Amino acid sequence: MAQITVTVNGTTEHHDVEPRTLLVHFLRERLSLTGTHVGCDTSQCGACTVLLDGASVKSCTVLAVQADGASITTIEGIAKDGQYHPLQTAFWEQHGLQCGFCTPGMIMSSIDLLRRNPSPSEAEIRAGLEGNICRCTGYHNIVNAVAAAAEQMRAAATPAHVN
Amino acid sequence: MYPASFSYSSPTSLDDALALLAEHGEDAKLLAGGHSLLPLMKLRFAQPRYLVDLRRIANLSGIERSAGELKIGAMSTYAALAASDLVRTLVPMLADAAAQIGDPQVRNRGTIGGSLAHADPAADLPTVMLAADAQMAVVGRRGTRVIPAQAFFVGMLTTSLAPDEVLTEIRIPLADAREGSAYDKCRHPASRFALVGVAASIRLAADGTVLHARIAVGGMGPMAVRVAGAEAALKGHAPTAEVRHAAAALVAAAVDPQEDLQGTVAYKRNLAQVYAERALASAVHRAGG
Ligand SMILES: Cc1cc2nc3c(=O)[nH]c(=O)nc-3n(C[C@H](O)[C@H](O)[C@H](O)COP(=O)(O)OP(=O)(O)OC[C@H]3O[C@@H](n4cnc5c(N)ncnc54)[C@H](O)[C@@H]3O)c2cc1C
Ligand code: FES
Ligand code: FES
Numbered sequence: 001m002a003q004i005t006v007t008v009n010g011t012t013e014h015h016d017v018e019p020r021t022l023l024v025h026f027l028r029e030r031l032s033l034t035g036t037h038v039g040c041d042t043s044q045c046g047a048c049t050v051l052l053d054g055a056s057v058k059s060c061t062v063l064a065v066q067a068d069g070a071s072i073t074t075i076e077g078i079a080k081d082g083q084y085h086p087l088q089t090a091f092w093e094q095h096g097l098q099c100g101f102c103t104p105g106m107i108m109s110s111i112d113l114l115r116r117n118p119s120p121s122e123a124e125i126r127a128g129l130e131g132n133i134c135r136c137t138g139y140h141n142i143v144n145a146v147a148a149a150a151e152q153m154r155a156a157a158t159p160a161h162v163n
Numbered sequence: 164m165y166p167a168s169f170s171y172s173s174p175t176s177l178d179d180a181l182a183l184l185a186e187h188g189e190d191a192k193l194l195a196g197g198h199s200l201l202p203l204m205k206l207r208f209a210q211p212r213y214l215v216d217l218r219r220i221a222n223l224s225g226i227e228r229s230a231g232e233l234k235i236g237a238m239s240t241y242a243a244l245a246a247s248d249l250v251r252t253l254v255p256m257l258a259d260a261a262a263q264i265g266d267p268q269v270r271n272r273g274t275i276g277g278s279l280a281h282a283d284p285a286a287d288l289p290t291v292m293l294a295a296d297a298q299m300a301v302v303g304r305r306g307t308r309v310i311p312a313q314a315f316f317v318g319m320l321t322t323s324l325a326p327d328e329v330l331t332e333i334r335i336p337l338a339d340a341r342e343g344s345a346y347d348k349c350r351h352p353a354s355r356f357a358l359v360g361v362a363a364s365i366r367l368a369a370d371g372t373v374l375h376a377r378i379a380v381g382g383m384g385p386m387a388v389r390v391a392g393a394e395a396a397l398k399g400h401a402p403t404a405e406v407r408h409a410a411a412a413l414v415a416a417a418v419d420p421q422e423d424l425q426g427t428v429a430y431k432r433n434l435a436q437v438y439a440e441r442a443l444a445s446a447v448h449r450a451g452g
Contacts, residue, residue, distance in 0.1 A: 043202050
């Protein structure tokens with residue numbers, strides 16, 4: 001067993017984990033944060049994307065012990081004071097999801113994308129979401145949602161980085 | 164999918180990491196970004212009993228210019244390389260390649276040292292290291308050695324690193340004003356690895372002819388290779404479209420692709436031709452030609 005201390009969505013957590021525990025399983029099974037999904041389990045689909053010290057990572061390809069000392073943000077941690085994050089609102093309003101399985105990962109990747117580039121072009125949005133696969137939407141409305149959120153966030157000067 | 168059980172440490176000094184490698188021998192593996200090793204462990208293709216994580220060791224990441232070379236810490240991520248002004252201005256082909264590896268999440272985790280030590284035949288950075296004539300600084304319990312890129316890569320997934328050594332730094336000799344470099348790749352549509360990747364570094368004389376060229380190709384055989392014939396075809400000539408076309412044809416003739424779902428041997432040779440021409444055209448353009 002290894003002792004880890006991580007800050008997840010602003011709360012500090014101390015846990016004993018087996019070194020082979022993947023970050024996604026730690027989040028889902030130990031912390032019951034099941035918004036982070038496992039799609040492929042082979043580092044391809046991005047459904048498991050979370051922010052690790054602000055950078056998007058596939059949590060099925062990170063060990064929980066590698067996150068010791070880090071700050072993690074999951075989809076559960078981005079709404080503030082009962083208000084959805086602008087990306088959550090935009091995915092809803094632009095119909096950026098159908099079954100919703102890919103959506104948490106899409107939104108976490110989009111947060112990292114908008115942190116690096118607050119005014120992405122359509123091509124830049126598509127490139128920024130290359131690590132996320134959607135089996136339903138055909139991506140069109142996802143791209144629209146990210147563009148709409150970017151515009152809204154620029155207008156409101158919302159920092160993309162959530163904590 | 165869980166990896167098989169293992170023990171884990173994240174030492175804070177290189178000496179401690181080397182001691183752990185010595186103590187655990189064959190059972191130990193270094194862990195960098197984990198984006199080759201962890202997928203292999205989840206599939207149980209690799210079952211190391213001991214992981215030595217390099218992430219807490221100071222001075223293994225960072226990019227700095229000093230005395231005619233660019234020094235890159237082995238733990239620098241692709242995202243850091245792609246965002247670095249030093250890399251973009253001094254070794255543009257490395258910035259080209261880093262920005263095209265995998266996807267943003269992979270680039271946030273994967274490291275230059277891990278990629279080079281892993282030496283995947285379809286990886287991008289080994290190809291760039293050959294064209295950059297990079298030197299690999301490697302530390303073991305017997306001391307430090309510096310290995311030129313051409314001697315570092317020895318075969319498919321095989322380098323001249325000993326199992327108890329750590330790659331700590333990559334040193335790239337700096338271009339002078341009339342040198343230009345570029346990397347271009349055809350990405351596998353699903354994995355994003357290189358179906359073919361070509362790196363070219365071109366130095367022009369005052370009269371606009373090629374003083375010397377280094378061209379490397381990856382993804383088309385067991386390991387990335389320099390193509391001396393193509394380099395010689397450029398040397399002493401003005402790098403016109405015809406000359407570049409002829410050099411690219413020598414790249415296409417030198418590769419050893421296998422037929423698979425992605426295409427026939429002829430199709431892949433054509434890819435090598437096209438991407439070699441593209442890399443050469445941008446390298447010449449960046450050299451001011
Ligand atoms: C979805 C996906 C897409 C990808 N696409 C691409 C792509 O387009 N192009 C590409 O080139 N790669 C691609 N990769 C591979 C990726 O670049 C890996 O990050 C890289 O191959 C390994 O680097 P790492 O830092 O993750 O190393 P790790 O996985 O941690 O280690 C890899 C190996 O190197 C050894 N090692 C690591 N660091 C050192 C060191 N400093 N000294 C000695 N040995 C060391 C480890 O022991 C291990 O054997 C992709 C990976 C994934 C998951
Ligand atoms: S579940 Fe992690 S990338 Fe698909
Ligand atoms: S909405 Fe169903 S996978 Fe994207």
